[in-house]
Amino acid sequence: MMNKANPYELDLDKNAANYASLSPVTFIERAASVYPDRISVIHGDQRFTWKQTFARCRRLASALTKRGVGVGDTVAVMLPNTPPMYEAHFGVPVTGAVLNALNTRLDAESIAFMLDHGNAKLLITDREYSPIVEKALALAKNRPVVIDVDDAAFAGGKLLGEKDYEALLAEGDENFMWRGPVDEWQAIALGYTSGTTGNPKGVVTHHRGAYLNAIGNIMVWAMPHHAVYLWTLPMFHCNGWCFPWTVAALAGTNICLRKVEAAPILNAIREHKVSHYCGAPIVHQTLINAPEDLKKGIKHKVSCLVAGAAPPAAILEGMEQMGFSITHVYGLTEVYGPATVCAKHEEWASLPLSEQARLNGRQGVRYPVQEAVAVMDPETMKPVPADGETMGEIMFRGNITMKGYLKNPEATREAFEGGWFHSGDLAVMHPDGYVKIKDRSKDVIISGGENISSIEVEDVLYRHSAVMAAAVVAQPDPKWGETPCAFVELKTGATATEAEIIEFCRKHMARFKAPKRVVFGTLPKTSTGKIQKFVLREQAKSTSAIK
Numbered sequence: 001m002m003n004k005a006n007p008y009e010l011d012l013d014k015n016a017a018n019y020a021s022l023s024p025v026t027f028i029e030r031a032a033s034v035y036p037d038r039i040s041v042i043h044g045d046q047r048f049t050w051k052q053t054f055a056r057c058r059r060l061a062s063a064l065t066k067r068g069v070g071v072g073d074t075v076a077v078m079l080p081n082t083p084p085m086y087e088a089h090f091g092v093p094v095t096g097a098v099l100n101a102l103n104t105r106l107d108a109e110s111i112a113f114m115l116d117h118g119n120a121k122l123l124i125t126d127r128e129y130s131p132i133v134e135k136a137l138a139l140a141k142n143r144p145v146v147i148d149v150d151d152a153a154f155a156g157g158k159l160l161g162e163k164d165y166e167a168l169l170a171e172g173d174e175n176f177m178w179r180g181p182v183d184e185w186q187a188i189a190l191g192y193t194s195g196t197t198g199n200p201k202g203v204v205t206h207h208r209g210a211y212l213n214a215i216g217n218i219m220v221w222a223m224p225h226h227a228v229y230l231w232t233l234p235m236f237h238c239n240g241w242c243f244p245w246t247v248a249a250l251a252g253t254n255i256c257l258r259k260v261e262a263a264p265i266l267n268a269i270r271e272h273k274v275s276h277y278c279g280a281p282i283v284h285q286t287l288i289n290a291p292e293d294l295k296k297g298i299k300h301k302v303s304c305l306v307a308g309a310a311p312p313a314a315i316l317e318g319m320e321q322m323g324f325s326i327t328h329v330y331g332l333t334e335v336y337g338p339a340t341v342c343a344k345h346e347e348w349a350s351l352p353l354s355e356q357a358r359l360n361g362r363q364g365v366r367y368p369v370q371e372a373v374a375v376m377d378p379e380t381m382k383p384v385p386a387d388g389e390t391m392g393e394i395m396f397r398g399n400i401t402m403k404g405y406l407k408n409p410e411a412t413r414e415a416f417e418g419g420w421f422h423s424g425d426l427a428v429m430h431p432d433g434y435v436k437i438k439d440r441s442k443d444v445i446i447s448g449g450e451n452i453s454s455i456e457v458e459d460v461l462y463r464h465s466a467v468m469a470a471a472v473v474a475q476p477d478p479k480w481g482e483t484p485c486a487f488v489e490l491k492t493g494a495t496a497t498e499a500e501i502i503e504f505c506r507k508h509m510a511r512f513k514a515p516k517r518v519v520f521g522t523l524p525k526t527s528t529g530k531i532q533k534f535v536l537r538e539q540a541k542s543t544s545a546i547k
Helices: 026-034 049-066 083-091 109-117 126-140 163-169 206-220 243-251 262-272 279-289 312-323 346-350 355-362 409-416 454-461 497-508 533-541
Strands: 039-043 048-049 073-079 097-099 120-126 144-150 187-191 204-205 227-228 253-255 274-279 301-306 324-332 337-341 372-377 393-396 420-428 435-440 444-447 451-453 466-478 483-489 519-520
Touching: 026 049, 026 243, 039 049, 039 083, 049 083, 049 163, 049 206, 073 083, 073 109, 083 097, 083 243, 109 120, 109 126, 120 126, 126 227, 144 163, 163 187, 187 206, 187 346, 204 206, 206 243, 206 324, 206 337, 227 243, 227 262, 243 253, 243 409, 262 279, 274 279, 279 301, 279 312, 279 324, 301 312, 346 355, 372 420, 409 420, 420 444, 444 466, 444 483, 451 454, 454 466, 454 483, 454 497, 466 533, 483 497, 483 533, 497 519, 519 533
Parallel strands: 039 253, 073 097, 073 120, 097 187, 120 144, 227 253, 227 274, 274 301, 301 324, 483 519
Antiparallel strands: 039 048, 187 204, 324 337, 372 393, 393 420, 420 435, 444 451, 466 483
């Protein structure tokens, strides 16, 4: 029997009229066209409309293009949450180049590695980070063009580059042709993991995924048109969880914030009628513990996303008392930030607070723009029973999953083994289909929303002349969620104090990664000499652990 031609495919091909590659850079063009005079960005005394922000993004893209920046190139930025950081999320990728937003809390050695590994052609940096950047540039083999952001809101630092950001924009044309990529699979951003086993891995994301997750944020949070979004979340974190593009899609208003502190946050919420913000539990805890005077006058509804750790009952209750609505999400750099949400059910609101906390403390269900999330046995690649007890690994599959790791085919292959992205997070699946993390297979410590590699801290500890053996685990912390706790076995005859060990670590790595507590003694080991971290985790949780 002859195969019958499919009539739905005959002469019905993709063409310029019916197909365009998905890219979030298109959102800003629409916002500027439809709402040109609405306020797009507020930074201190600065006010920009969508028409002005779009013009600045076009100037940036034009200036970069004139300098030869294009497909296959990387533009790195070391910036706080300011207008140039926001503009970079549009002006860089529209050239075809890839945006590498650097973690401003890292040490010079890490920044130097990223500048080299990503082969940054141009670096835009704020004066605040000049001590770290200057050292990083001296360490790096790569020599990017350096452009300074001379922000009047910051006093200090020094200028390192050939010119400042405003002068760079002056090189560009505000009528630069604005168009998305030919192929939506094209890379849009490069973000680095915490480096749990050596150097950090470079996560490459694509235009399609960024577009979809920007829309996914609107869907899971029921965000309205013209939302007023406060930048408490660093834009370097997974490209601000795709919210730079989300806010443009909504023609909302971005409220910039250089420092995450209670007074400026609450003042901004009151003054600008902020409707949405994101952050780690410590951000919300900071607001709960703020003086009551700072909270006065906030009478409108404020929605907040929390990620990095499950919100404890005290945070849920504190937020509720302030009139803030909190939603729990979970994700990784490899899945564009949040890729699951603890979707709420109306009936939960009538339950006791402790039960609400238990339900809302789960990592939840997949984003509507992600194909699937599962808890699977990594050996058999079979889903674990949905009994809330059987442990497995959280795995993702779908459009908001990275392209892979830059220049690391082996790590990419391992991450995608079996047709799923392996998160490395161990969890259970509850009977209602909600995921709950139980442990982290790679011993990553999440402190204030920042990932800290236990191995990285251990490597520094081993450099101390008195240290024979060391192991680092997470210990609970009421402010940061988790902090590093170091267990140290000294060499025979050697002496060291807790303060000395902590200060040594602070000198050799980013200060926030240094252990907050050091416990001396013989480390528990298996018969083969492997340190038993599960024993140390229990000790770290106990207030009776010997210091």
